[in-house]
Amino acid sequence: MIINLSETNSLVGEWLSEIRNIDVQQDRMRFRRNMERLGEVAAYEISKTLEYEEKEITTPMGIANCRVLKAQPVLATILRAGLALHQGLLHYFDKADHAFISAYRKHNHDGSFDISLEYVSSPSIEGQVLILSDPMLATGSSLVKTIEHLEEIGKPTHIHLVVAIACTVGIEYVLRNTKANITIWAGDIDDxxxxxxxxxxxxGDAGDLAFGNKLQQ
Ligand SMILES: O=P(O)(O)OC[C@H]1O[C@H](OP(=O)(O)OP(=O)(O)O)[C@H](O)[C@@H]1O
Ligand SMILES: O=c1cc[nH]c(=O)[nH]1
Structure with missing residues (x-):
């Protein structure tokens, strides 16, 4: 399933307009905060799809029947650009375990690039709901490589991909190359x-806008 958060009127449109705007996006703090806000909204929307159970809670005045999460999801992100989006998800899923993966484009002399995946730190994800964030779903190769690697660690019941901007061909590539049960939550989708x-x-370059230009690898 693919959900484009820009298809309904909400503040997401306002934040994305700032994230995309060449005159506003240079304000790094605002750029990162807008990414966080997208993560927060995505967390709330994803929370509606999770499983809940009734729990009796003692208040100073009596017993309240509350509906609480049956299990915490695992939050994962791709370093480094994913950090702000991840932080937004973490604000809401504040009891979750976390996985971090480093993936970057290693450029070849002919202008092509391969995805280099060097660092993976993950809790058990077997039988869990996994929320994997990365601001840009471009070719989709970073996400496919990351999912392949995480699935060697364990098979999640469902993977929610949270991205600020996705590209149509990248979405098709991810869905074609993963067998996992996936929902894509995109701030917006470009062609x-x-x-x-x-x-x-x-x-532009999400990692550079959030954290500064990096030397070319
Ligand atoms: O869909 P793809 O074609 O794989 O591209 C998307 C990747 O590009 C960006 O990372 P980048 O390589 O710029 O690394 P950074 O986080 O270090 O800036 C982004 O965060 C994705 O991980
Ligand atoms: O447009 C793109 C594609 C990949 N990574 C980015 O940061 N931006």
Missing amino acids: ELTAKGYIVPGL
């Missing part, structure tokens, strides 16, 4: 991808 793998209109 064009450049030969260098950048989304158009997109937002």
